[in-house]
Amino acid sequence: MSEKHKGRAALVMVDVQNDFCAGGSLAVPGADEIVPVLNEYARRFAKAHLPVYATRDWHPERTSHFKEWGGVWPPHCVAGTRGASFHPELRLPPETIVVSKGTDPDEDAYSAFQAHDYNGLPFAESLRRSGVRHLYIGGIATDYCVKFTVQDALAQGFAITILEDAVRGVDIEAGDSERALEKMKKSGASTATLDSIDEELAA
Numbered sequence: 187m188s189e190k191h192k193g194r195a196a197l198v199m200v201d202v203q204n205d206f207c208a209g210g211s212l213a214v215p216g217a218d219e220i221v222p223v224l225n226e227y228a229r230r231f232a233k234a235h236l237p238v239y240a241t242r243d244w245h246p247e248r249t250s251h252f253k254e255w256g257g258v259w260p261p262h263c264v265a266g267t268r269g270a271s272f273h274p275e276l277r278l279p280p281e282t283i284v285v286s287k288g289t290d291p292d293e294d295a296y297s298a299f300q301a302h303d304y305n306g307l308p309f310a311e312s313l314r315r316s317g318v319r320h321l322y323i324g325g326i327a328t329d330y331c332v333k334f335t336v337q338d339a340l341a342q343g344f345a346i347t348i349l350e351d352a353v354r355g356v357d358i359e360a361g362d363s364e365r366a367l368e369k370m371k372k373s374g375a376s377t378a379t380l381d382s383i384d385e386e387l388a389a
Contacts, residue, residue, distance in 0.1 A: 196316065197238045198324075207273050242270065250294075324353050328353045333370060351380060
């Protein structure tokens with residue numbers, strides 16, 4: 187990446203947590219398949235000295251997000267549990283900034299823009315302080331947390347590229363993920379894969 191653009195792009199890995207992967211309480215089909223792909227994206231972004239963010243659900247035990255308390259989902263990613271931990275094969279660069287969402291028992295918080303870092307700094311503020319203007323987004327799930335993150339990012343003026351080879355969806359109804367992708371594209375998001383990312387970062 188040229189000096190002119192350095193620091194303006196960031197990788198955002200959404201919710202690559204045990205409960206959303208094989209054996210988890212809310213496992214997303216094929217989620218484990220994207221872990222090595224995201225690892226390679228993270229390696230390339232770190233090599234280019236670009237910020238890497240990892241979002242995570244970090245729910246309290248009692249939250250309106252869960253079925254028992256009026257939500258639609260089974261309990262998942264309860265703060266401090268194994269299910270809330272990142273996938274054991276996810277390789278986060280040392281400088282990765284972890285942001286947590288869903289900590290408020292009265293909100294769903296699908297979007298990373300409802301997350302805060304370890305110091306309580308809102309996600310959007312963290313991005314802006316780093317001069318980030320373009321987000322490359324992959325993770326789980328295409329039709330929920332990825333989609334809501336993309337929508338909020340676009341609304342706040344960030345450029346968005348969806349990493350199509352590094353997302354997987356819940357698909358409660360068949361085709362939900364494809365429809366979500368099309369909606370994100372129509373809203374202004376572009377797409378990339380590992381085959382094209384080096385050219386993009388060098389632009």
